[in-house]
Amino acid sequence: MIHYVLASHGNYAREALNSAKMICGEDTDRMNLLSVQDDGDGIDRFGTEAAALAENLRGNPVLIMADLFGGSPFMTLLSAFRDTEYVCLTGFNLAMVIQMLQYDGDDLHELAEDIASIGKDVSIRLIPKIIPEEEQND
Numbered sequence: 001m002i003h004y005v006l007a008s009h010g011n012y013a014r015e016a017l018n019s020a021k022m023i024c025g026e027d028t029d030r031m032n033l034l035s036v037q038d039d040g041d042g043i044d045r046f047g048t049e050a051a052a053l054a055e056n057l058r059g060n061p062v063l064i065m066a067d068l069f070g071g072s073p074f075m076t077l078l079s080a081f082r083d084t085e086y087v088c089l090t091g092f093n094l095a096m097v098i099q100m101l102q103y104d105g106d107d108l109h110e111l112a113e114d115i116a117s118i119g120k121d122v123s124i125r126l127i128p129k130i131i132p133e134e135e136q137n138d
Contacts, residue, residue, distance in 0.1 A: 002108055003060050004100055005053065006092070007034040007046075007077055008067035016097050023094075026101035032057075036072055043072050050080035061085045061108040063100065065092040065115070087112040095122040 006013040013033050021028060032053055036042045062084055066074040069090040078088065087108055089096070099118045103111050 007073040020097040054080040064088040
């Protein structure tokens, strides 16, 4: 069974999950949220929680989604989960969280590919698609 970790700076992960649940109403029993808060203990507490979560999930495949590549949540999770089977995606958006919640398979790598594809597909530049090119410079 694949477990999920959604991690961010501030409340982004929590609110993205709340929005996804509002849209698709999926069960979130396997979802784990971690966030770095701006309260003085932020990254230290995050590191402690990440290490405990990694220990608890050891032996299970884990999909980690972090808000930013190279950010503190990302780097801390890579260290904490180094002895766990995981795939980490960064730059998550609402469509990616919805896709994760609706996945009913057990192939971690297939899930990661699906979610990465969704993330790319929903990020489009709309102006050329809505406004004809000759009108864009007027």
